[in-house]
Amino acid sequence: MCPAASAVAGKACILGGILHATAGDEGFSELKRLLHRLRQIGKERAAPPRLPLSDLAMKLRAERPDLQAAFDLDRKDQHHALSQWLIFHGFSEIGVPADRATLEAYRPWLAAVPHLPCFGPLPLTWLMHEAALRQGFSAEDLRASEAQQRIVRWFFLTAIAKYNWFSLLTKDQADALLSVEAGSDIPLIVQWIWDEDQQLSRRFSSPADSGFRSWLRERGGVRWPLLAHPHIGLADGLRPPPNPDLPFGVNLVGHPRGRFGIGEDVRMAASALAAGGVPFTVCDVSGTSPVGHEDRSLDHFVSEDLPYRYTVFCATGLDTVRIVNLLGRQAFDGQVLIGFWPWELPEFPEMFQHAYALVDEVWASTHYTRDAYLRSSPVPVRHMPMVVTYDETNALTRKDFGLPDDRFLFVFAYDALSSSARKNPNACLEAFDSAFPRGDEPVGIVIKGIRAKDSQAWMALEARAAQDPRLFLIDKSLERGALLDLYRACDCFLSLHRAEGFGRNIAECMALGLPVIVTAHSGNLDFTQWDTAALVPARLRPVLAGEYPFGTGQIWAEPDVAAAGALMHRMAQDRPWREGLAKAGSRRIRTLYSPEAVGQRWREMLDLLDSRNADMAAVSGQIAVNSPTEPAESWRSASLA
Known part of the structure; x- marks a missing residue:
């Protein structure tokens, strides 16, 4: 019980003793009811059982500096806090189920909350209690019949998948989820899903629809993963543990x-x-x-x-x-x-x-x-x-690529199959013009494309190159060593992309020791920060129709071309700055992304x-797969028919 609740309950007991001496006095009846309510509040504010540290929690903390900083295990209260982190973040973040030791440690949270009423076949457990409060349900919701049932339904249909709590489902809970009401053959969990998923009621006539049962078996486990749990077994989806006879690799x-x-x-x-x-x-x-x-x-x-x-x-x-x-x-x-x-x-x-x-x-x-x-x-x-590797070379120089020796060269490379709109080569030219408007500065820009020659974006670049001797175009597939040599032959890599999943060419150039100017958005931000790259500010905007396959309406970046131009101008002029960025960037890539x-x-x-799968295989061997009631078994058979 938390300190505040203990104090309330203690005061209630003291006053209760005073009242006991004057129990016949009708004037105290209202106060007695109040004290009874105070005792109830003390119980309702009781905290969940404190959890011991599991080996899994300790191992994860030992491997992660962020957890070491967040949880000081010299403080006893931090033991429980780390265990809570594992429950509400760890299982989903690392993507593995609780092993047997962790299951045993967390068993107290799988018990029903003793002071709360039960309004259905599934009592509210401490795990449901804590998850519901984190989700925004109130203490009053936990005690009210209709709200509590919403919590229980949310827990099984949403929270278990959200937090990766599949291994915490008990056999008693599975039995209740597969139970049916009198006169019905629809398992409770199936009725819940039918009531919850409005798309199903628009697609199928009723839960008894044979098409619905087929969908449930074949696709239901993707939309509602708990259906595929071994204890439920109403859908395909969750795969069995790997074959232990297959070698590791x-x-x-x-x-x-x-x-x-x-x-x-x-x-x-x-x-x-x-x-x-x-x-x-x-x-x-x-x-x-x-x-x-x-x-x-x-x-x-x-x-x-x-x-x-x-x-x-x-x-x-x-x-x-x-x-x-x-x-x-x-x-x-x-x-x-x-x-x-x-x-x-x-x-x-x-x-x-x-x-x-x-x-x-x-x-x-x-x-x-x-x-x-x-x-x-x-x-x-x-x-x-x-x-990210960078050692390969074909020993090529600027001369081999037809590039001048007396200019500061920016380089950008892209594959047209990856979407010209996403890679945004035209913005590189616009920024170049903004940085060097006179046209006689000792600079140049190399744009290397592949599978781009027939695209409108590339044809526009060719038209521009015919008018501007500072623009050099390369449109052919290069061996990896030759591509890295091209990067080595240039002075700065430029990428004004609208979105990158990773940004491999950015990382490769950083590893090679080139400074980079890149859009401050998307996957490259894992390794391009203000101390390792020249970041171009950008505004977010919707992806327009035709810009990216299946991307219409999503969000990507529109880099600030004027800001990019200013960075390009500084890059060509400020040697100490660009060398500092290049050194820091190379060190970061070579440290974090080495083989x-x-x-x-x-x-x-x-x-x-491997160790988690072995544990779960052992657990599966010890816990029999649920033996369902006859209606639930008929649902399985019908779905397979």
């Missing part, structure tokens, strides 16, 4: 020979796994991509087999759907499937979200992209950085997943 699936972003993702993932000592193989699905494939650096690892326990799709979410259909779902039986999906806007489009059903979790290379997936993903989402640093992070995460 990763199957990388994607386009390893592609000279484009997701091709580089496969190669950098391989670099991280090699540095982390994780066995891996590469599955090339280039037949699903329309562009060329010339990089052969991973050919030694390419195999048609998928022998390992983990599979990472280095492809878009939509391409992952095509890949699974191409290879067949049976090719991935017993594996943990991870989507390492690129995305550049604040939200993952609804029409792509069926891809979530194919993976166990999503990895995102930046916090910006992670947040985009978190807004819609029913599976865990993790921030997992990607390797060794990223490889260690990947290895630790895979080891953590």
Whole structure:
């Protein structure tokens, strides 16, 4: 009980003793009722049981400086605070379920709150109590029949998925969720979903509709993940623990020979796994991509087999759907499937979200992209950085690229398949004109494109280049060493993008020691800060129709061209400033995105997943899958029919 509640209850007991001596006095009856209410308030303000520290909470704190700063474990009250962080943030943030030891530690919070009434088949537990208060429900709501039922419904339909509390569902709760009212064959959880999801009532005639039952089995677990819990079993979706007979390691699936972003993702993932000592193989699905494939650096690892326990799709979410259909779902039986999906806007489009059903979790290379997936993903989402390498070279110089030796050169590179509107090459020229309006300054700008020659944006650049000898255009695919040599041959990298998922070319140039001028928006902000880059302010605006596939109405940045021009002018003139930015930027990339640093992070995460999966497999073996009531079993059978 909290101190304030203890004081109230104590005073009530003292006054109660006085009243006892004069119990026959009718004048005190009202006061007695008041004191009874004070005792009740003392009980209602009782705090939940204090939680012990679990090994998982301790391990996470030991690995994260932010948790070490936030929770001083020399103070006893901070033990409970760290345990609360794990419940309300940790499980969802790290994307793993509670192991057996943590389940045992948190068992007191799975018990019913003793002083609250129960208005249905599911009593309010301490976990529901605390979650409801955090959600904004009031103490009065906890005691009122209708409001309490809303809380219970919210807890099972929303909170369990939001906080990744699937492992905390008890068998008694599952039994209640599968129970049916007299004269009905509709399980309680199904009735709740029908009442909650207005789209279903517009699409199907009733919960008894055979189409609804089919939808529930095939797609219900994506929209309402609890349906796929092993104790519920009314929908497909949650996958069983991985096959323990599969060896530890990763199957990388994607386009390893592609000279484009997701091709580089496969190669950098391989670099991280090699540095982390994780066995891996590469599955090339280039037949699903329309562009060329010339990089052969991973050919030694390419195999048609998928022998390992983990599979990472280095492809878009939509391409992952095509890949699974191409290879067949049976090719991935017993594996943990991870989507390492690129995305550049604040939200993952609804029409792509069926891809979530194919993976166990999503990895995102930046916090910006992670947040985009978190807004819609029913599976865990993790921030997992990607390797940035910069050692490759073809020993090319300015002369090999036809560039002058006597000018300060800005460089910008983009792939037209990644959207010219998003990459925004015209803004680079506008900023260049703003910075150097006379036309005789000793500067130049190199714009390197690929698959851009037939685009209107590139044709406009060609028309401009014909009039301005300071503009140099390169439109061809370069080997990786040659591309890095082009960057080395220039003095500053420029990117006035409207959105970036990661910004690999920005990071590569920083690693090489080039100063960078970039839009202060989106994924690149993980590594471009005011001390590592020249950041261009920007306003946010809607994505217009035709600017980006499936992006209409979302938000991206419009960089301030005049501010970019001012930064470009200073970059060419202020050598100490640009060298300071370049040094700090190079140090940041080489420290945080090296194969060794990223490889260690990947290895630790895979080891953590392995230990959690082993624990959950053991728990699943000890706890029998729920034996449903006969109506619930009929629902399963009907859904499968």
